[in-house]
Amino acid sequence: MLDKIDQFQKEFLQELEGVKNRGEINELRVKYLGRKGVIKSLLKQLPSLTVEEKRRLGGKINQLKKLVEKKLAEQEEKLNQEQPLTSQGEFLPHWPSQFGRLHPIEWMRQRVLNIFHHLGFVEFKGPHIENDWFNFAGLNIPPGHPARDLWDTLYLNQNDKKGNPLLLRTHTSNIQLRALEKYGVPLRVMAFDRCFRREILDPRHSHTFSQFEVLVVDKGINMNHLKWLSDYFLKEILGQVTESRFRPKYYPFVEPGVGVDAKCVFCNGKGCPICSYSGWFEIAGAGMVHPQVLKNAGIDPNEYSGFAWGFGPDRMLMLMTGVNDIRQFYQGDFQFLKGGR
Numbered sequence: 001m002l003d004k005i006d007q008f009q010k011e012f013l014q015e016l017e018g019v020k021n022r023g024e025i026n027e028l029r030v031k032y033l034g035r036k037g038v039i040k041s042l043l044k045q046l047p048s049l050t051v052e053e054k055r056r057l058g059g060k061i062n063q064l065k066k067l068v069e070k071k072l073a074e075q076e077e078k079l080n081q082e083q084p085l086t087s088q089g090e091f092l093p094h095w096p097s098q099f100g101r102l103h104p105i106e107w108m109r110q111r112v113l114n115i116f117h118h119l120g121f122v123e124f125k126g127p128h129i130e131n132d133w134f135n136f137a138g139l140n141i142p143p144g145h146p147a148r149d150l151w152d153t154l155y156l157n158q159n160d161k162k163g164n165p166l167l168l169r170t171h172t173s174n175i176q177l178r179a180l181e182k183y184g185v186p187l188r189v190m191a192f193d194r195c196f197r198r199e200i201l202d203p204r205h206s207h208t209f210s211q212f213e214v215l216v217v218d219k220g221i222n223m224n225h226l227k228w229l230s231d232y233f234l235k236e237i238l239g240q241v242t243e244s245r246f247r248p249k250y251y252p253f254v255e256p257g258v259g260v261d262a263k264c265v266f267c268n269g270k271g272c273p274i275c276s277y278s279g280w281f282e283i284a285g286a287g288m289v290h291p292q293v294l295k296n297a298g299i300d301p302n303e304y305s306g307f308a309w310g311f312g313p314d315r316m317l318m319l320m321t322g323v324n325d326i327r328q329f330y331q332g333d334f335q336f337l338k339g340g341r
């Protein structure tokens, strides 16, 4: 009987080597470990033996059983690594595997915040429903100021406790006075969040959109810092081949104000269809914080200066990914989010 056990062990190891899939592993398991399997049939013969033989052979059979269990488990693990269950699909119904992924805007948010986090910026959250002071008047845009026409604003039909009209914030700049009031100076904050405007919807305009903005206020801050930061960020996000260019631009809460262009990364500034043959993309808006805004936050503009810098992540994403309709970022279309469209 001892020979028989050795023989079974040899056979098992040979058969195991020829195994190619989980079905065959299962067959072996049934053959050796099943209710009518090899091990059970060996054990059945034990009662007819002497006590001494029982002990010796019983131990031997047990060793064989342990070996079979261990080798089958190892082989199964090996197959799992070589052929994941979902692709082999022998025992599972054929459901396609689906992995979650970050929404493009969230992907962008994490990327941008990370870049500025390394420069010492802290995220600051402002409310989506804002009052007129923080969104407009406090930022040097008093009621009736023609600059208000730059923003098509969605007003709520009510005022806050102090009688300020409530509205859906039109930009992330509503964090400026809030952050200065909360933390004082020196200050280095950033915001990446949703803003809202009354837009006629088209592929380039959505009533809901994202903005990113940073605000720096300290002693001795000047345009050089603004230029350095623009270059640094654009190279980090678009690649080292780009660089920034400033154009004069008007925003009521900065003086001077600039439009920030990035050199086209597709043609290296030579001009191509993607950059409308200009060699540059209009990316960001920025400028030195207007002295009146600092005064509104109770800060002496003779002692402190600062800059604000912001851009539209949606537009940047469109540029980077080739998505040609901004509304797709806000519609929750599953096909689009899976990358199928």
Ligand SMILES: [Zn+2]
Binding pocket: 264, 265, 266, 267, 268, 269, 270, 271, 272, 273, 274, 275, 276, 277, 279, 280
């Ligand atoms: Zn180009």
